[in-house]
Amino acid sequence: MTLIDKKLLEKILYHVEKPGRYVGGEHNMVLKDWQSVETRVALAFPDIYDLGQANLGLSILYELINDRPNILAERVFSPWHDMEDALREHHIPFFSLESKTPIKDFDILGITLPYESIYTNVLNLLDLSVIPLRSEQREAHYPLVIAGGQACFNPEPMADFIDAFAIGDGEEVIFEIIHTYQEWKSQNQNKIVLLNNLAKINGVYVPSLYEVKYFDDGRINKVQPFTEDIPKTVLKRISPALPAPIKKQIVPNTQIVHDRIAVEIMRGCTRGCRFCHAGIVNRPVRQRNPKDILEAIDLGVKATGYEELSLLSLSSSDHTQILDITKAVYEQNKTRRLSVSLPSLRIESFSVDLMDELKELRPGGGFTIAPEAATDRMRAVINKPLADEILFETVETIFDHGWLNLKMYYMIGLPGERMEDVEAILDTARKVQQIGKRRHGNRIRVHVSIGTFIPKPHTPFQWANSEDPESVQDKLDFLREGMRQSKIKLSYNRPDSTLLEAWLSRGDRRLGQVIERAWQNGAKFDAWDEGFKKEYWYQAFEESGIDPGFYINRQRQSDEIFPWDHISTGVSKEFLLEEYEMSQREETRTDCRKGCHVCGILDCFSDIRPNEQEVYWGCP
Amino acid sequence: MNPITPFRVRIKFAKLENLRFIGHLDLQRLFERALNRTGLPLRYTQGFSPKIRINIASALPLGFISSAEVFDFWLNAPVDLQEIREKLQAALPKDLQILDIQEIPNQAPSLQASVYLSEYSITLPDTYAQNNIKAKLSHLLASETIPVERRGKTVDIRPMIKEWALFSKDGSTVLYLQMDSSATSNGRPDELLKLLDIDPADVIIERTKLIFEE
Numbered sequence: 042m043t044l045i046d047k048k049l050l051e052k053i054l055y056h057v058e059k060p061g062r063y064v065g066g067e068h069n070m071v072l073k074d075w076q077s078v079e080t081r082v083a084l085a086f087p088d089i090y091d092l093g094q095a096n097l098g099l100s101i102l103y104e105l106i107n108d109r110p111n112i113l114a115e116r117v118f119s120p121w122h123d124m125e126d127a128l129r130e131h132h133i134p135f136f137s138l139e140s141k142t143p144i145k146d147f148d149i150l151g152i153t154l155p156y157e158s159i160y161t162n163v164l165n166l167l168d169l170s171v172i173p174l175r176s177e178q179r180e181a182h183y184p185l186v187i188a189g190g191q192a193c194f195n196p197e198p199m200a201d202f203i204d205a206f207a208i209g210d211g212e213e214v215i216f217e218i219i220h221t222y223q224e225w226k227s228q229n230q231n232k233i234v235l236l237n238n239l240a241k242i243n244g245v246y247v248p249s250l251y252e253v254k255y256f257d258d259g260r261i262n263k264v265q266p267f268t269e270d271i272p273k274t275v276l277k278r279i280s281p282a283l284p285a286p287i288k289k290q291i292v293p294n295t296q297i298v299h300d301r302i303a304v305e306i307m308r309g310c311t312r313g314c315r316f317c318h319a320g321i322v323n324r325p326v327r328q329r330n331p332k333d334i335l336e337a338i339d340l341g342v343k344a345t346g347y348e349e350l351s352l353l354s355l356s357s358s359d360h361t362q363i364l365d366i367t368k369a370v371y372e373q374n375k376t377r378r379l380s381v382s383l384p385s386l387r388i389e390s391f392s393v394d395l396m397d398e399l400k401e402l403r404p405g406g407g408f409t410i411a412p413e414a415a416t417d418r419m420r421a422v423i424n425k426p427l428a429d430e431i432l433f434e435t436v437e438t439i440f441d442h443g444w445l446n447l448k449m450y451y452m453i454g455l456p457g458e459r460m461e462d463v464e465a466i467l468d469t470a471r472k473v474q475q476i477g478k479r480r481h482g483n484r485i486r487v488h489v490s491i492g493t494f495i496p497k498p499h500t501p502f503q504w505a506n507s508e509d510p511e512s513v514q515d516k517l518d519f520l521r522e523g524m525r526q527s528k529i530k531l532s533y534n535r536p537d538s539t540l541l542e543a544w545l546s547r548g549d550r551r552l553g554q555v556i557e558r559a560w561q562n563g564a565k566f567d568a569w570d571e572g573f574k575k576e577y578w579y580q581a582f583e584e585s586g587i588d589p590g591f592y593i594n595r596q597r598q599s600d601e602i603f604p605w606d607h608i609s610t611g612v613s614k615e616f617l618l619e620e621y622e623m624s625q626r627e628e629t630r631t632d633c634r635k636g637c638h639v640c641g642i643l644d645c646f647s648d649i650r651p652n653e654q655e656v657y658w659g660c661p
Numbered sequence: 662m663n664p665i666t667p668f669r670v671r672i673k674f675a676k677l678e679n680l681r682f683i684g685h686l687d688l689q690r691l692f693e694r695a696l697n698r699t700g701l702p703l704r705y706t707q708g709f710s711p712k713i714r715i716n717i718a719s720a721l722p723l724g725f726i727s728s729a730e731v732f733d734f735w736l737n738a739p740v741d742l743q744e745i746r747e748k749l750q751a752a753l754p755k756d757l758q759i760l761d762i763q764e765i766p767n768q769a770p771s772l773q774a775s776v777y778l779s780e781y782s783i784t785l786p787d788t789y790a791q792n793n794i795k796a797k798l799s800h801l802l803a804s805e806t807i808p809v810e811r812r813g814k815t816v817d818i819r820p821m822i823k824e825w826a827l828f829s830k831d832g833s834t835v836l837y838l839q840m841d842s843s844a845t846s847n848g849r850p851d852e853l854l855k856l857l858d859i860d861p862a863d864v865i866i867e868r869t870k871l872i873f874e875e
């Protein structure tokens with residue numbers, strides 16, 4: 042192990058912006074003796090500390106690994122531009138936060154891939170660490186590079202760079218990977234042996250062991266493993282129950298996003314919104330029971346000293362005991378100074394009751410709702426039905442109960458969207474503003490946030506095309522003008538900035554060369570507003586001889602083989618197709634808690650389903 | 662109105678190593694959370710969004726270490742000082758070390774209002790030859806004014822420098838400085854170092870004493 046020159050590092054830190062990002066030393070950080078363990082894992086979130094340290098999945102793995110005596114985990118985040126320049130100038134290989142050990146000296150590098158716009162940062166991180174980018178170039182003495190996270194449900198665009206992907210919940214599989222690594226290491230064999238062994242772990246996908254064949258028109262003809270002992274499809278892993286809450290969450294010394302305690306109260310969602318990637322890939326619904334939630338809050342407050350808490354789930358209202366939870370959380374914390382947020386509430390008066398329970402804990406907060414679409418027709422297309430009367434009634438209740446700030450989320454660019462659907466967003470916002478004004482006059486604020494829809498793999502809209510940025514821009518211009526006239530706050534992303542996510546999220550492994558070239562051209566921090574430069578990417582597509590339009594402009598045929606078809610979320614392609622066809626007929630489907638629609642998840646996981654008394658699953 | 666007489670506690674602490682790179686506002690937040698973890702009966706500020714009542718004497722510039730920082734906080738009830746010290750130290754990162762703890766009369770003046778001088782000790786690397794620096798310093802401090810740029814404005818730092826000395830200790834050269842440290846006049850040793858052609862990043866600047874008005 043080589044240590045970084047401490048003097049030189051301190052000199053560099055003196056000159057960079059926010060040096061606290063690079064020093065570690067926070068409360069609850071774990072620094073183990075390097076020699077005391079058998080295996081060292083670097084856990085990387087390839088964006089800056091300010092963002093990465095807030096990632097719950099990373100914090101869970103960090104604690105789980107460090108709880109074991111013979112393994113250690115240390116954290117890695119991307120350096121900001123000024124720090125990167127200094128590291129390159131002084132030829133310092135990039136290092137971990139805890140012991141400042143070069144990343145190339147770790148056994149395993151585990152990278153979180155939460156979204157596609159982080160891919161160039163992965164390449165940059167490997168390069169800064171003096172680790173070859175491509176899996177095939179990395180010999181056995183380099184760290185094993187694995188990846189997990191929500192973007193890995195379509196791992197193909199990163200197939201050239203990652204040795205193995207952990208698909209689905211990582212809390213169990215990480216130890217199987219480490220164990221397999223340890224066995225391999227003790228036997229002194231080559232890397233191919235390791236990769237083959239890893240591919241036999243459930244939920245682990247080793248892309249180099251699969252061959253992809255294409256038709257002349259660029260579509261996929263066939264994906265299959267080179268040898269018979271490798272699984273044809275890789276089914277994701279799930280944790281039958283939510284992982285135990287974090288006991289000792291790291292308390293950052295510098296400010297980060299979501300600087301608070303996070304307690305996951307439920308994983309998965311049964312509502313079946315057709316645009317929602319998280320809703321499909323995180324099935325089945327698994328709840329944490331109220332007693333454990335309270336315990337987690339208590340632990341969190343005592344271990345961190347935070348005065349802010351967020352209860353996380355995709356749809357808080359759907360927790361079967363949510364009212365009990367909010368009541369108990371209030372009782373538990375009324376004498377403490379803890380502000381509690383409960384995001385993702387359904388649009389109904391009941392949500393206002395829930396927020397009322399917590400209101401005293403968070404004076405001055407706003408209320409957020411997400412209708413996503415403004416006409417009945419469009420809401421049927423996306424399967425998020427909501428009657429206008431209910432919406433306005435809920436809004437009325439929100440204002441009546443004293444909230445003055447209301448934020449509403451909508452999407453544009455949805456399949457089959459017409460101008461009248463966009464106009465309805467403006468009309469609705471105006472009506473909502475009127476309702477608020479009637480009650481409170483000019484003190485109320487309505488804020489509309491618009492997202493551009495991107496078809497995601499493993500969702501019913503995976504067959505759809507994306508709307509082109511120019512026509513999305515026209516719709517935005519219309520909304521901007523209308524909202525300006527009515528003095529309604531509007532926020533949105535530039536339609537251009539969603540291009541990258543659209544290309545990559547349904548990309549195949551041919552995009553590996555595009556990603557690498559884009560990075561060589563200068564692309565990094567693509568997730569940042571000022572970071573994404575589409576020229577780098579267009580140039581990279583051209584140099585690679587690949588048409589970016591192939592990935593976004595086509596409506597796929599029902600029998601097309603997708604690059605991610607050999608990765609299974611447990612939800613069947615037949616079910617998704619049925620959903621897509623229903624959406625085209627503008628038909629809705631009920632929340633599957635009220636009656637199972639046989640999406641396929643239970644067929645895959647009923648054998649590991651825990652006893653109902655212990656862990657509630659949303660499925661019947 | 663809170664009827665209980667507040668119990669005011671003064672902590673003297675060292676800021677070392679990694680914590681050198683944590684700025685003043687971050688330190689304030691760090692203390693709030695650390696105090697929260699102690700479970701002590703903390704006193705909050707009044708008003709719409711109450712905060713834990715803390716008063717840090719003087720902002721230490723980023724990159725400096727210190728063996729002389731001071732902050733006050735308030736409790737709603739008296740607690741044994743030794744107990745406070747143990748609980749708070751356990752809640753702090755290891756690079757913040759409590760050096761001393763005292764009870765302070767509630768009506769004592771605020772730290773920020775009474776601090777007026779700081780002493781610094783700067784160990785110079787061998788690469789900066791001693792004599793040269795001594796000559797340069799003497800020359801510089803002999804002038805009546807020493808103008809430096811601060812956020813686009815010219816400030817004369819000569820009157821802020823009260824005492825200085827250069828001596829050798831354990832084989833290295835140490836520069837001792839006593840400078841103003843109040844809200845209206847605040848000397849920065851790093852500014853002086855730059856005038857001596859010393860990169861402040863090359864040295865460790867340690868604040869060794871804060872001096873308060875009696």
Ligand code: SF4
Nearest residue numbers: 633637638639640660
């Ligand atoms: S198995 Fe049935 S109830 Fe469970 S998620 Fe799928 S459709 Fe919903």
